[in-house]
């Protein structure tokens with residue numbers, strides 16, 4: 001169908017008036033199918049602008065529920081949405097913004113296991129994920145399917161945007177970062193602060209690149225990384241090169257099976273001897289067994305929720321303050337999700353602490369499994 005309804009003609013008038021875009025661009029948008037991974041800080045502005053611009057079909061993948069601490073940056077969601085699935089809130093906001101967008105929702109985590117199934121049938125992917133396993137799975141699926149992957153990430157006052165599309169001649173994410181960093185070597189999700197406008201800025205640039213890709217407009221960020229330093233307010237550009245030995249996009253490797261890469265922010269899966277579950281911890285605290293609970297979260301996190309009695313040393317100060325950690329009783333190390341605390345357990349073992357274990361799942365698991373009165377964030 002090539003004709004416009006009166007609503008569409010009025011709604012998109014200012015886009016239709018752009019000579020470089022015009023009716024041809026608008027038709028392409030209407031026919032386009034865009035998959036957004038994440039309805040969070042990056043996905044919110046990206047989804048809002050894509051829906052408002054007239055993209056015909058938007059898919060949204062997100063397993064999480066809305067939390068109050070999301071609202072300063074995740075503008076798809078409002079105060080009344082706290083506790084609801086993000087995909088539900090996103091669908092309502094987007095369809096309210098435009099009746100012309102079809103929203104398909106997937107309330108699950110985008111992983112190596114479901115990446116191909118989720119990404120197949122879409123024209124491009126906008127990756128608004130905040131963890132390495134999803135980022136690698138998104139990259140690998142897009143390369144395998146031959147569709148562009150519009151990448152964005154934010155770290156405090158810095159942002160990055162690029163378009164990974166080996167089929168268009170550029171590199172993929174793995175060409176730059178062949179492997180995910182070891183768990184715990186980068187700060188976890190909870191301790192890094194961010195102003196809401198930072199993902200707002202980066203997600204908006206991702207939407208712009210997606211629209212340019214769909215409309216066939218302008219120069220894309222393929223083979224280029226745009227780096228934003230908001231403190232200095234400098235935008236810099238780096239040229240990216242394809243790695244001829246890339247494990248994913250080199251010749252003959254694009255269709256290889258997609259395997260899990262990296263660790264999710266929240267500790268999950270297998271429990272080792274180095275770990276204790278929150279229910280075990282609750283039992284021994286209830287029995288008043290002699291022990292020390294070492295909480296390695298940041299002061300702002302402790303202000304939200306803490307499990308007294310405990311010893312508090314932020315992760316970054318543990319090396320200087322190791323002497324405060326007793327050696328004569330068992331030590332259980334706690335953080336938000338179990339990643340930072342795992343790093344501290346490894347560090348303390350390296351310093352000769354034999355009886356130190358990680359609290360698996362952190363205070364988030366405590367809130368979910370032991371005491372719902374402990375607020376999560």
Ligand SMILES: [Zn+2]
Nearest residue numbers: 172175246249
């Ligand atoms: Zn590559």
